Amino acid sequence: MSFQYLLRSLAGTRAVLKSAHPTTPFTWQPARSLATSTNTIKKPPTAVLLTNMGGPETLDDVHDFLHNLFSDRDIMQLPWQKQLAKIIAKRRSPSIREQYAEIGGGSPILRWTRAQGQAMEKLLDEISPETAPHKHYIAFRYVEPYTDTALQQMKEDGVKRAVVFTQYPQYSCSTTGSSLNELQRGIDRAGLTDQIQWSIIDRWPTHPGFVEAMAVKIERKLAEYTAEERRDAIILFSAHSLPMQVVNRGDPYPAEVAASVQRVMERLGNQNAYRLVWQSQVGPKAWLGPQTSDALEGYAKAGKKNIVVVPIAFTSDHIETLYELDHEYGAEAKKAGVTGWKRAEALNDDPVFVKAMADIVKEHLQKNESASKQWYLRCPGCTTDACQTTRDFFPYKILDNKA
Known part of the structure; x- marks a missing residue:
């Protein structure tokens, strides 16, 4: 993308009166030097909007986080949802507050996302000077900074070109899909429909940089x-x-997570046995399995003592890594006799991952596509009108990158 600088020049003349004789008429001549002043409007940044679910930064944020989560009809549709969301949030808040208290009093996801964004934008300015300057914005789905907050900041900065960069490597309608639906509604509320040229990085499950960061x-x-x-x-x-x-x-989502696992194991040389398992099931209905806790118990009974658990779908530490994997499953592993239970660190602000983030954005800008063609293919059983509305709002096209 290229931008034009607005230049204004004020040229003045100096009148020179020459009189060789009292009867000689006045003669006006242009000045030899022009007085010039230049006002330059600062080039607006290329925005990189980092989208994620977010997490309660303090214990006082837990209730509202849960209420917003269970109110989201993009991920669940319940009868009397507004009323049920209030009830569920009230009932679950005490236990969830205890979990966040165990990991330091709140989620660190905002801190890590800011660190990732700041490091990424600096690197982008170096490797993609033609689209510089770059600036990251954060749009969380259920806590501040909300989508509306990010859009207001972009509006104030005069952004003309924006890349939506999901922080979920693997696409799901419940995560990236919900964030994009809310973004579409937010753009409409903010009156930014025609002011910003948008494109979307909707998934990156097998990007070499991501694979390398996980393997390391x-x-x-x-x-x-x-x-x-x-x-x-x-x-x-x-x-x-x-x-x-x-x-x-x-x-x-399941297929894309499996693709990530396969690429990481290929990078590791397939030297160890592995399995893909699933965590964080909620409620009595059937969920994708096997559950991480069940797999842990099964391998412990089989006499396996050394197990490394890898958060393959998370790019930063939050309650699922710091509490569920470290506290809950760590305690279960010890009780089951697994003496070598270890958890691979989350990517957080690791330089290898930050480089991957910058590369992903640069490659996306160079493609000039509004989004991947895969994103425009809805789930065959989708019945959510908002999904089609969002795709119509962000139609597939080749961008000129000159917004």
Whole structure:
């Protein structure tokens, strides 16, 4: 994308009166030097909008986070949803507050996202000077900074070109899909329909930079074992589960998570046995399995002592890594006799991952596509009108990058 600078020049003349004789008429001549002033309007940044679910930054944010989550009809449609969301949030808040208290009093996801964004934009300015300057914005789905907050900041900055960069490597209607639907509604509320040229990075499950970053984290954790322990260690790739009704309507998430796992294992040389398992099931209905806790129990009974769990669908630490994997499953592993339970670190602000983020954005800008063609293919069983509305709002096209 290129932008034009607005230049204004004020040229003045100096009148020179020459009189060789009292009767000689006045003669006006242009000045030899022009007085010039230039006002330059600052080039608006190329915006990179980082979208995510978010998490309560403090314990006081827990209730509103839960209420907003269970009110989201893009991910669940319940009878009397407004009333039920209030009831569920009120009932679950005490236990969820306790979990967040265990990990320091709130979610660190905003802190990590800011760190990732700041490092990414600096690197982007270096590797993609033609689209510089770059500036990251954060749009969380259920807590501040909300989508409306990010859009207002972009409006104030005069943004003309924006890239929506989902922070979920693998696409799901429940995560990236919900964020994009809310973005469409937010753009309409903010009156920014025609002011900004948008494009979307809707998934990146097998990007080489992401694969490399994950593989490095696993290698570092495997290195903590002795050579003998390492040969027998099992790698459990754990991702947030989905209700089977979402899977059965055609959500691509399970397949894309599996693709990530396959690429990471290829990068590692397939030297260890591995499985893909699923965590964070909620409620009595059927969810995608096997559950991480069940897999842990099963391998413990089989005498497996060394297990590395890998958060393959999370790019930063939050309650699912710090509490569920570290506290809950860590305690279960110890009780079951797994003496070598380890958790690969989340990507957070790791330089390898930050470089991957910058590369993903640069490659996207160079393609000049509004989004991947895969995003425009709705789930075969989709019945959510908002999904089609959003796709109509962001039609597929080749961008000129000169907004």
